[in-house]
Amino acid sequence: MRSVIDVLDLSVEELDELIKTALDIIDNPEKYAHVCDGKKLATLFFEPSTRTRMSFEAAMYELGGHVISMSEAGSSSAAKGESVADTAKTVSCYTDIIAMRHPKEGAPLVASLNASVPVINAGDGGHNHPTQTLADLLTIYREKGSFENLTIGFCGDLKFGRTVHSLINALSRYGNNKMILISPEELKLPSYVKKDVLQKNRIPYEQTTDLVGAMPKLDILYMTRVQRERFFNEEDYLRLKDSYILDVKKLENAKEDLCIMHPLPRVNEISIAIDDDPRACYFKQVLNGKYMRMALILKLLKEAGTI
Amino acid sequence: MNVDSIQNGFVIDHIRAGYGMRLYELLGLDDRDVSIAIIKNVQSKKLGKKDIIKIDADIPVDLDVIGYVDPDATINIIKDGKLVEKRVIGMPEKLVNVIKCKNPRCITSTEQELDHIFKLTDKNNKVYRCAYCETKASK
Numbered sequence: 424m425r426s427v428i429d430v431l432d433l434s435v436e437e438l439d440e441l442i443k444t445a446l447d448i449i450d451n452p453e454k455y456a457h458v459c460d461g462k463k464l465a466t467l468f469f470e471p472s473t474r475t476r477m478s479f480e481a482a483m484y485e486l487g488g489h490v491i492s493m494s495e496a497g498s499s500s501a502a503k504g505e506s507v508a509d510t511a512k513t514v515s516c517y518t519d520i521i522a523m524r525h526p527k528e529g530a531p532l533v534a535s536l537n538a539s540v541p542v543i544n545a546g547d548g549g550h551n552h553p554t555q556t557l558a559d560l561l562t563i564y565r566e567k568g569s570f571e572n573l574t575i576g577f578c579g580d581l582k583f584g585r586t587v588h589s590l591i592n593a594l595s596r597y598g599n600n601k602m603i604l605i606s607p608e609e610l611k612l613p614s615y616v617k618k619d620v621l622q623k624n625r626i627p628y629e630q631t632t633d634l635v636g637a638m639p640k641l642d643i644l645y646m647t648r649v650q651r652e653r654f655f656n657e658e659d660y661l662r663l664k665d666s667y668i669l670d671v672k673k674l675e676n677a678k679e680d681l682c683i684m685h686p687l688p689r690v691n692e693i694s695i696a697i698d699d700d701p702r703a704c705y706f707k708q709v710l711n712g713k714y715m716r717m718a719l720i721l722k723l724l725k726e727a728g729t730i
Numbered sequence: 731m732n733v734d735s736i737q738n739g740f741v742i743d744h745i746r747a748g749y750g751m752r753l754y755e756l757l758g759l760d761d762r763d764v765s766i767a768i769i770k771n772v773q774s775k776k777l778g779k780k781d782i783i784k785i786d787a788d789i790p791v792d793l794d795v796i797g798y799v800d801p802d803a804t805i806n807i808i809k810d811g812k813l814v815e816k817r818v819i820g821m822p823e824k825l826v827n828v829i830k831c832k833n834p835r836c837i838t839s840t841e842q843e844l845d846h847i848f849k850l851t852d853k854n855n856k857v858y859r860c861a862y863c864e865t866k867a868s869k
Binding site: 506507508525526527528529532533548550619 | 844
């Protein structure tokens with residue numbers, strides 16, 4: 424049974440196919456309004472989520488399907504000590520596809536190995552969040568028309584940001600891109616990502632602490648939050664936090680067609696004054712996430728022979 | 731130092747010096763009620779120094795464990811006091827329940843019945859990563 428646990432589970436051709444489907448859904452929503460009639464998606468969220476859960480649920484409803492879920496992790500059998508494997512086997516009896524978020528890394532993989540229906544990883548701890556990457560990719564495609572010949576700046580917490588690692592992985596499979604890694608020393612991209620992904624794929628990259636200096640080169644700016652708890656001492660945090668808050672002044676030298684992205688939730692790392700700037704794409708990402716989840720649900724249900 | 735030749739069993743040879751005890755532990759040889767010799771820091775033309783483990787019994791051993799601890803180690807199979815086969819193990823592609831994932835956020839930390847699976851992700855640098863959370867194995 425085909426599941427999607429990591430964005431790398433999908434080939435470049437499959438990503439192209441998902442984007443094509445998502446674009447068709449955007450143009451012809453009525454064509455897809457009943458393709459999942461009578462089918463059920465289970466959303467198993469073992470930790471809080473707003474966007475991802477609602478996005479999956481909205482996606483299934485817009486395909487004509489139904490959603491079943493547990494109200495909270497504390498009310499499920501997991502609270503009684505049921506294993507992920509048993510939960511997956513049980514829920515498979517009720518549904519056609521499962522979207523799972525779990526605080527433990529690897530839990531959706533365990534679910535996929537035991538479920539008799541497809542499982543989509545909706546985020547496992549700090550590990551993978553493939554459908555966020557799908558949302559990011561569709562946003563880049565819609566804004567830039569391609570995944571090639573781009574200079575992409577990743578800014579903020581590049582050490583712990585799973586969405587950053589995942590998007591770097593996905594974009595490294597396309598040609599002629601350049602990455603600029605903008606972060607405080609404490610939160611630099613881990614060396615294994617640089618080595619296993621960037622160097623292995625011969626992707627040119629530069630590391631800097633200077634967001635303003637990098638700004639004029641960027642086609643895409645992917646912002647993430649610099650969190651207080653990631654620093655060893657408060658002084659360093661206070662010294663650095665404002666350097667990575669995007670405001671109108673920092674955008675002065677940015678390209679006219681810069682695409683500003685953020686996986687959200689935002690705290691204060693992008694000034695709300697930028698929300699009205701046509702270059703702000705982070706709420707478009709949210710919408711694109713729903714379309715890509717629709718495309719993914721369709722693909723997996725088709726491959727499973729359910730629709 | 732003299733260690734008697736073995737009749738039926740095997741000799742794990744060319745173990746990098748200092749890795750013999752680790753291999754002994756990971757193979758679970760401590761629990762075996764058979765004659766076993768661990769010889770440390772033996773002079774070796776090839777390695778300078780090496781460790782050797784001799785097991786005088788035909789017991790099953792997990793070759794993946796040997797390949798993981800030292801892929802250049804060799805195993806000599808002895809029958810009736812004679813060498814009948816010599817093998818270089820090499821690095822296994824997958825390890826099942828050989829080592830444990832130390833990431834406290836990994837699903838294996840809470841679900842005890844799960845197999846601890848590691849996959850070889852970088853042969854040149856001998857890197858194994860947890861199949862569930864991709865945390866790098868620490869030797």
